[in-house]
Amino acid sequence: MPQPALRRPPRTAVLVPVAALTAAGAAVLGPAPASAACAPDPRALQMTFQPVDHTVTDAVYFRARLTLDDRDRRCGLGSSGWAMYFTSVRQPAAVLTGTAGDIGRKQLADQGLSVARADRAQSGDFYVLRPTSAFKPVKPGERRQIDFNMELWALQKTDAPAGWSISYGGGTPHWLPAKALQDPTDPKQTKAFSGDNRPVQDAARRYADNTETKVSLTLKQSILPQPLSATATGGTAAVGGGSDVRAPGNLRGEADYLRSALRDLTRAKGAPITLATDPKLDVDHDGKPDAEGYTLTTGASGVRIVGADAAGVLHGIQTLRQLVPAKSYRDAAAGHGGGAVRVPGATIADAPLFSYRGLDIDVARHFESAQTIKKFLDLMSFTKLNKLHLHLTDDEGWRLQIPGLPELTGFGAHRAFDPDETRALHEGMGSVNDLGGGDGIAGKARNQTQANLGRPPAYQGFEPDVLNFVGKGSGYYTVSDFQSILKYANARHIDVIPEFDFPAHARAAVQSMERRYRATGDATYRMLDPNDTSKHVSVQGYTDNMANPCLPGTYRFLTKVVGELKKMYAGAGAPLNRISLGGDEPPGAPDTWWSGSPACKSNPETAGKDGDTLKNLFFTKWNDIAHTAAPQTSGWEDISDPTKSFRLKGFAPLPWQNVWGWGHEDWAYRFANEGTPVILAHATNLYMDLAYNKDPNEPGYYWAEYVDERSTFTYQPFDVYANATEDRWGNPITPSPSWTRLTPEGRKNILGMEAQLFGENGMTPQIREYQAFPKLLGAAERAWNRETPAPAQMPAAWNVFTNTLGQVTFPLLSAYRPVGLPGVGVNYRIPLPGGKIDGGTLSANVRDPGLAIEYSTDGVRWRPYSGPVKVGASALTRTRAVDGRTSRISPVGVPNWQPGGSYQQGALVNYQGELFRALRPSSGRAPDVSPTFWRLIQ
Numbered sequence: 048m049p050q051p052a053l054r055r056p057p058r059t060a061v062l063v064p065v066a067a068l069t070a071a072g073a074a075v076l077g078p079a080p081a082s083a084a085c086a087p088d089p090r091a092l093q094m095t096f097q098p099v100d101h102t103v104t105d106a107v108y109f110r111a112r113l114t115l116d117d118r119d120r121r122c123g124l125g126s127s128g129w130a131m132y133f134t135s136v137r138q139p140a141a142v143l144t145g146t147a148g149d150i151g152r153k154q155l156a157d158q159g160l161s162v163a164r165a166d167r168a169q170s171g172d173f174y175v176l177r178p179t180s181a182f183k184p185v186k187p188g189e190r191r192q193i194d195f196n197m198e199l200w201a202l203q204k205t206d207a208p209a210g211w212s213i214s215y216g217g218g219t220p221h222w223l224p225a226k227a228l229q230d231p232t233d234p235k236q237t238k239a240f241s242g243d244n245r246p247v248q249d250a251a252r253r254y255a256d257n258t259e260t261k262v263s264l265t266l267k268q269s270i271l272p273q274p275l276s277a278t279a280t281g282g283t284a285a286v287g288g289g290s291d292v293r294a295p296g297n298l299r300g301e302a303d304y305l306r307s308a309l310r311d312l313t314r315a316k317g318a319p320i321t322l323a324t325d326p327k328l329d330v331d332h333d334g335k336p337d338a339e340g341y342t343l344t345t346g347a348s349g350v351r352i353v354g355a356d357a358a359g360v361l362h363g364i365q366t367l368r369q370l371v372p373a374k375s376y377r378d379a380a381a382g383h384g385g386g387a388v389r390v391p392g393a394t395i396a397d398a399p400l401f402s403y404r405g406l407d408i409d410v411a412r413h414f415e416s417a418q419t420i421k422k423f424l425d426l427m428s429f430t431k432l433n434k435l436h437l438h439l440t441d442d443e444g445w446r447l448q449i450p451g452l453p454e455l456t457g458f459g460a461h462r463a464f465d466p467d468e469t470r471a472l473h474e475g476m477g478s479v480n481d482l483g484g485g486d487g488i489a490g491k492a493r494n495q496t497q498a499n500l501g502r503p504p505a506y507q508g509f510e511p512d513v514l515n516f517v518g519k520g521s522g523y524y525t526v527s528d529f530q531s532i533l534k535y536a537n538a539r540h541i542d543v544i545p546e547f548d549f550p551a552h553a554r555a556a557v558q559s560m561e562r563r564y565r566a567t568g569d570a571t572y573r574m575l576d577p578n579d580t581s582k583h584v585s586v587q588g589y590t591d592n593m594a595n596p597c598l599p600g601t602y603r604f605l606t607k608v609v610g611e612l613k614k615m616y617a618g619a620g621a622p623l624n625r626i627s628l629g630g631d632e633p634p635g636a637p638d639t640w641w642s643g644s645p646a647c648k649s650n651p652e653t654a655g656k657d658g659d660t661l662k663n664l665f666f667t668k669w670n671d672i673a674h675t676a677a678p679q680t681s682g683w684e685d686i687s688d689p690t691k692s693f694r695l696k697g698f699a700p701l702p703w704q705n706v707w708g709w710g711h712e713d714w715a716y717r718f719a720n721e722g723t724p725v726i727l728a729h730a731t732n733l734y735m736d737l738a739y740n741k742d743p744n745e746p747g748y749y750w751a752e753y754v755d756e757r758s759t760f761t762y763q764p765f766d767v768y769a770n771a772t773e774d775r776w777g778n779p780i781t782p783s784p785s786w787t788r789l790t791p792e793g794r795k796n797i798l799g800m801e802a803q804l805f806g807e808n809g810m811t812p813q814i815r816e817y818q819a820f821p822k823l824l825g826a827a828e829r830a831w832n833r834e835t836p837a838p839a840q841m842p843a844a845w846n847v848f849t850n851t852l853g854q855v856t857f858p859l860l861s862a863y864r865p866v867g868l869p870g871v872g873v874n875y876r877i878p879l880p881g882g883k884i885d886g887g888t889l890s891a892n893v894r895d896p897g898l899a900i901e902y903s904t905d906g907v908r909w910r911p912y913s914g915p916v917k918v919g920a921s922a923l924t925r926t927r928a929v930d931g932r933t934s935r936i937s938p939v940g941v942p943n944w945q946p947g948g949s950y951q952q953g954a955l956v957n958y959q960g961e962l963f964r965a966l967r968p969s970s971g972r973a974p975d976v977s978p979t980f981w982r983l984i985q
Contacts, residue, residue: 089221091119106240124185140196200239209477245777254881261896272831274397285387289316318349340398373858403799404830405434409806411441414522425865430827442554459559462520478518506813518810533619548629554592580643596665597647631683689717720793759825820875853897861930882939
């Protein structure tokens with residue numbers, strides 16, 4: 048059964064002793080208020096979410112359990128006067144219409160509770176849970192379980208409600224610590240519905256899937272993306288920060304970049320390095336120059352890089368950086384750098400497959416600092432990507448200062464506990480102003496460790512802090528910030544493509560201009576018709592997020608934004624080559640969009656026109672406005688349907704919703720075959736914010752597929768159907784004969800491809816890096832490498848790619864230093880090992896040969912794994928990177944321990960994959976676990 052088109056849908060726990068949690072809470076909140084009466088202490092509560100049964104319906108709603116722990120031994124939680132606030136990607140069934148809603152409301156009413164949307168607008172993912180007159184007070188020290196139906200399903204912990212707070216008597220809400228549990232061995236918790244046949248990842252499945260074998264890599268295979276040709280010539284070349292870099296004036300920027308990169312490595316003098324351009328450079332010998340191509344020659348006499356253009360020279364520099372041994376980078380990071388660094392003697396020639404090699408970063412849902420974006424830009428350059436599609440606006444935030452429109456950043460760039468939305472957008476996606484103040488939530492954790500319930504987050508999987516207000520709901524780029532990003536990108540030959548998402552997904556802008564109107568009476572930029580009775584609900588729950596195409600204020604606003612944008616690019620000396628119009632997910636059917644708008648009926652230009660026609664009118668005007676500043680535009684495929692005649696001038700669609708069975712599988716090729724330029728953005732393979740696999744501890748959504756680096760690396764740009772082997776629920780499929788195939792002429796219209804990193808779950812830079820790496824490396828390979836393996840050749844190519852990651856690329860990323868920025872290392876995902884135990888002997892493997900495996904039989908002493916080893920009935924395994932970081936723990940043969948059950952090897956693994964030890968009595972009976980400890984691990 049298809050899930051609603053949640054391309055960017057709006058969403059657990061470390062177990063620590065109660066004393067530690069209470070101490071952490073006290074450190075945050077200070078002493079409990081003294082009162083003659085017994086006052087509830089918000090520090091004493093904790094909320095746990097767990098899906099418990101997906102079989103109560105078949106993909107309509109499931110039964111979840113909220114468990115409220117009251118650790119206050121004095122007061123308890125009264126029968127009235129309190130309210131609990133939270134956000135949730137899954138709607139509580141009680142707010143749904145129809146039978147599901149009726150059942151959900153009765154379910155809560157029987158427990159003395161009700162739930163509703165928490166903001167005045169009744170729009171979005173913000174909810175409040177309140178007691179009714181039938182609520183039975185929670186006694187001091189009581190643990191109350193609440194059955195709580197929710198829509199659809201919850202298969203990953205990131206589906207859990209987040210951002211919990213509690214308010215007493217209408218006062219300031221206080222942080223309510225939260226966690227999530229999910230048993231990966233219980234099908235009722237992990238099988239979405241009867242048609243979900245995708246298995247949960249575990250050690251045995253990984254062991255069977257990890258068929259990769261270690262190989263010795265050639266020079267060509269050691270570089271990512273692989274060049275067209277690379278030959279080792281013997282000997283080495285010495286390079287260092289003191290090398291004489293010789294370059295003409297037009298390559299001054301590239302020369303400075305190289306000098307800076309080498310100084311980060313060593314200050315020693317090396318052989319001379321020469322940079323040059325040759326506009327006629329033909330690296331593939333087809334008689335035509337190759338844009339962005341380069342040749343790189345290294346040897347005892349020095350290094351020479353020749354590019355077809357300046358971008359090609361920089362690509363050659365990045366290849367040179369990859370030739371530096373990872374150990375040299377590690378030594379430099381540790382302060383042990385010394386003499387000149389030796390790189391192998393080589394001749395390399397290379398040029399890209401696509402001119403458009405993109406990455407989309409969403410900073411609207413959760414904001415990221417300019418420094419984080421710059422680090423991604425340098426990593427993009429390192430992997431030869433050249434287009435940053437910056438998703439600057441959405442329902443949940445507007446992230447760019449526009450001079451003359453202060454409301455956009457004064458109101459629309461902030462989230463807070465403000466149900467009336469008088470000063471900020473309401474809480475959304477679990478976050479307000481991160482862990483900072485000024486957002487109406489009292490008592491939040493002071494740091495990520497406290498938000499993570501007492502343990503520093505490793506960000507190698509789900510962490511509870513993302514349920515506890517970690518995440519930049521507020522923030523924006525000043526003009527100066529944005530221009531610094533543009534300059535940094537331009538120095539790396541990366542185009543920054545700004546996206547302003549209209550007319551849907553526009554709530555932050557629409558409501559900001561509405562506040563402007565209410566405060567000043569100025570309707571110049573107003574985008575809402577106050578008398579519009581049209582009804583629509585977006586997939587994220589918004590009812591008031593669409594700009595009205597019949598109001599002149601809508602076009603005045605877009606004209607103002609584009610005009611200021613043009614000035615910013617000019618001031619930064621950066622080209623504005625393309626603007627993204629957005630355009631995705633207009634909610635509901637076309638005839639519901641503006642059918643009740645008097646402004647549409649009274650405007651001679653729009654009167655009598657249906658929703659589709661109004662949408663086309665809007666995009667024609669929006670496209671024309673964008674073209675006043677940029678020669679090209681792009682936007683999501685929703686803007687123009689290949690089965691209809693509407694097209695925009697100078698516009699390239701990004702087809703994204705190719706989910707097998709949704710009916711859009713061939714839209715990209717239909718556009719290309721008709722002559723429309725296309726940027727591939729297929730969700731099944733290129734959405735990096737989707738979870739790596741079906742393991743509850745993997746952060747991310749899964750509405751289109753589970754996406755890992757195999758998904759990106761095996762992607763076939765010119766035959767996406769080669770990847771259509773199973774649907775998102777793990778059921779085998781066969782590509783339909785009716786799906787349009789790409790023609791030779793159509794192939795010429797594929798501009799390139801773009802990986803997507805949407806931000807609903809991207810609460811921290813570390814999570815963003817975990818989601819992107821190594822997935823982005825597979826996407827970079829497919830966007831650059833002209834030698835795309837055929838499906839029959841892909842298994843062998845995949846084996847080489849995994850070896851490249853494990854032996855070369857991961858070690859480089861562990862010591863990676865972005866040029867011109869502080870900090871070392873990338874938080875790439877370290878793959879969990881696979882394992883099995885036969886006859887007491889542990890066998891283990893890992894996806895990327897070259898990574899180290901460790902095992903333990905007690906959870907304390909870890910040993911290197913070098914081959915099958917006797918461990919007994921169970922063991923724990925993990926993968927270790929060269930920087931010392933480890934993957935999550937992977938139990939092999941460890942039983943699901945229950946009270947009174949058997950207990951083996953003195954090791955207990957809870958649902959988080961976190962290890963807790965208990966002493967095993969000599970009698971071999973189950974360990975003596977205190978009731979308090981057991982309550983915590985449930």
